[in-house]
Each structure stands twice: as C-alpha cells, then as structure tokens.
Amino acid sequence: MLLGQYGAPTHTIAHLSDPHLLAGGAPLHGAVDTVAHLERAVTMLRHLDPLPQALVFTGDLADLGEPDAYRRLRSIVEPAAAAIGAEVIWVMGNHDEREPYAAELFGEQPTSAPQDRVHDLDGLRIVSLDTTVRGYHHGALDSSQLDWLRGVLATPAPHGTVIAVHHPPVPVPLMPAMAMLELFDQGALADVVRGTDVRAILGGHLHYSTHSTFAGIPVSVAAATCYTMALATPDRLISGVDANQAISMVHVYDDRIVHTAVPLVDQPETSSFPASARSRIEAMTPEERTEAFSRKDSTFNRGAE
Numbered sequence: 001m002l003l004g005q006y007g008a009p010t011h012t013i014a015h016l017s018d019p020h021l022l023a024g025g026a027p028l029h030g031a032v033d034t035v036a037h038l039e040r041a042v043t044m045l046r047h048l049d050p051l052p053q054a055l056v057f058t059g060d061l062a063d064l065g066e067p068d069a070y071r072r073l074r075s076i077v078e079p080a081a082a083a084i085g086a087e088v089i090w091v092m093g094n095h096d097e098r099e100p101y102a103a104e105l106f107g108e109q110p111t112s113a114p115q116d117r118v119h120d121l122d123g124l125r126i127v128s129l130d131t132t133v134r135g136y137h138h139g140a141l142d143s144s145q146l147d148w149l150r151g152v153l154a155t156p157a158p159h160g161t162v163i164a165v166h167h168p169p170v171p172v173p174l175m176p177a178m179a180m181l182e183l184f185d186q187g188a189l190a191d192v193v194r195g196t197d198v199r200a201i202l203g204g205h206l207h208y209s210t211h212s213t214f215a216g217i218p219v220s221v222a223a224a225t226c227y228t229m230a231l232a233t234p235d236r237l238i239s240g241v242d243a244n245q246a247i248s249m250v251h252v253y254d255d256r257i258v259h260t261a262v263p264l265v266d267q268p269e270t271s272s273f274p275a276s277a278r279s280r281i282e283a284m285t286p287e288e289r290t291e292a293f294s295r296k297d298s299t300f301n302r303g304a305e
C-alpha cells in the first residue's frame with residue numbers, strides 16, 4: 001500500500017560495479033577479499049523490496065581478464081540472480097579482456113570485437129556499451145560503435161533506454177588524476193544520445209558514487225563492490241580503501257528515475273523500527289499516520305513508544 005504520493009516503480013534494477021575478481025579468488029592487491037565482498041552484495045539483493053528485475057554490472061568484472069575470474073563471477077552472481085528471478089547484464093571494463101569476456105560470459109567464440117549488446121527489460125531498453133580500448137585503461141568508442149548506437153536509438157523503446165558503460169562521461173573533480181583515464185572524445189557520444197529516448201547513463205570505473213548529467217541525460221556512477229576511493233587524502237594522488245563498498249539501486253518511474261547508493265558494510269545500528277510495525281501503520285488512515293509520525297509532540301516522536 002502507498003504511504004505517500006508515488007506509486008510503485010515500473011522497473012527496478014540493481015547497479016553493481018567493479019568486482020575485480022582474480023583467478024582462484026585471490027585477494028586483490030594481496031589484501032581485498034573481492035569474492036566475499038561480491039557475495040555480500042548479491043546476498044543483500046534478496047532483502048530489497050521491490051526485488052531487482054535485472055543486475056547490471058558496469059565493468060571491471062575481472063581484474064586481469066582471467067577466464068577463471070569470469071567463471072567464478074558467474075558462479076557467484078547467477079545463482080543469486082536466479083533466486084530472485086533477475087536477469088544479469090554484463091558490461092566490459094578496462095580491466096576486462098574481450099576474448100574471455102565473450103567466451104566465458106556469453107559462450108561465444110573469443111573475439112576482439114566490441115562487446116555491445118541490447119537487452120529488453122519489459123520494455124525498458126538497456127544498452128551495454130563497450131568503452132574499452134585494447135591495451136589501455138582509458139575509454140573510447142569507435143565510429144562503428146557510435147553508428148551502431150545511433151541505429152539502436154533510432155527507434156524509441158516503450159519505456160525508453162538506459163545506457164550502461166564502464167567509463168562514465170562526467171568530470172571527476174575529487175580525483176583529478178582519473179581524468180587521464182576517462183572516456184575520450186565525449187562530444188561524439190553526446191551527439192548520438194542527445195534528444196533520444198535515453199533516460200539514464202549508468203557508469204562505474206571511479207570506485208566512488210557520483211552523479212551528473214551528460215547531454216541533458218542523468219548519469220549515475222555506482223561505487224565498487226571490491227574497494228573504493230578515499231576522497232579527502234591531501235597527501236595521496238589516489239587512495240584505495242577496503243571500505244565503503246556499495247551498490248546502487250535504480251528505480252524507474254514513468255516520469256523519472258531514482259538512483260540510491262546502498263552501502264554493503266554492516267555498521268552498528270543506532271536506531272530502528274521493526275518491520276513488524278508495518279501492518280499497524282497500514283491499518284491507520286493517512287490523517288492518523290500524519291498525527292502519529294509527523295506531529296512533533298506525538299507519542300511516537302516523544303520517544304514514549
């Protein structure tokens with residue numbers, strides 16, 4: 001039942017990024033248990049209401065592009081997705097390699113061709129766009145990819161389009177060094193997406209959550225599941241920390257999209273309200289709810305309950 005003015009979203013997507021798995025489940029940088037962090041992320045999904053219909057992973061799936069890392073990724077993600085009936089949508093990142101990505105995740109012949117794919121999520125089109133450059137960490141899209149994307153977007157989708165990329169087309173004011181590894185020639189992409197049915201761009205790569213716009217389109221970057229960036233470190237150019245891992249939830253409404261960062265870490269709880277109270281709240285009239293929970297001197301807000 002509605003407790004406010006908005007109905008249910010038309011589509012719910014979990015946006016995860018940068019698991020950076022290694023073969024054998026080896027710790028990243030000798031220290032980060034990327035497998036445990038990813039398992040915690042996908043386990044958390046089943047507690048979300050509404051459940052996500054799709055899990056979109058915006059790249060850097062494997063840290064070194066090793067086949068075993070992709071197999072390990074599937075063995076962790078696919079059962080969790082199946083348990084909640086969610087589709088899995090992969091995106092290439094600069095740490096991935098096209099050949100094992102195509103072979104291990106899609107069962108296709110190994111290929112060096114761009115890994116661009118289109119998914120239909122109940123009328124919401126999700127474009128997985130490969131911004132990687134062989135042998136480099138920065139991003140780029142070649143003219144054939146831009147032509148392909150222009151052709152895809154020529155026909156609007158019933159609920160519009162979400163583009164999922166690894167390199168987000170946004171400034172990085174808190175981590176200027178990352179600008180060297182950004183998506184090059186962003187103007188060419190802007191020319192393709194401007195004025196189309198693209199409603200959001202999902203990105204990764206930065207290992208911290210940030211939001212902006214690109215050619216008038218909202219951009220949401222999910223933090224990483226492996227490690228994240230400390231952003232207030234005056235004596236460091238870049239500082240990765242085994243903390244603050246998070247995913248993002250994407251709730252699509254008819255007239256807008258809501259992006260919410262959901263941290264993975266279990267911190268000590270300082271206040272709570274039991275889920276069992278929901279039925280009691282739903283039994284009240286809207287006026288009773290306002291008096292009980294909005295009114296500053298209500299029994300509830302005086303802390304007597």
Ligand SMILES: [Fe+2]
Pocket residue numbers: 018020059060093095205206207224
């Ligand atoms: Fe990454």
Ligand SMILES: [Fe+2]
Pocket residue numbers: 060093094095166204205206
């Ligand atoms: Fe990256």
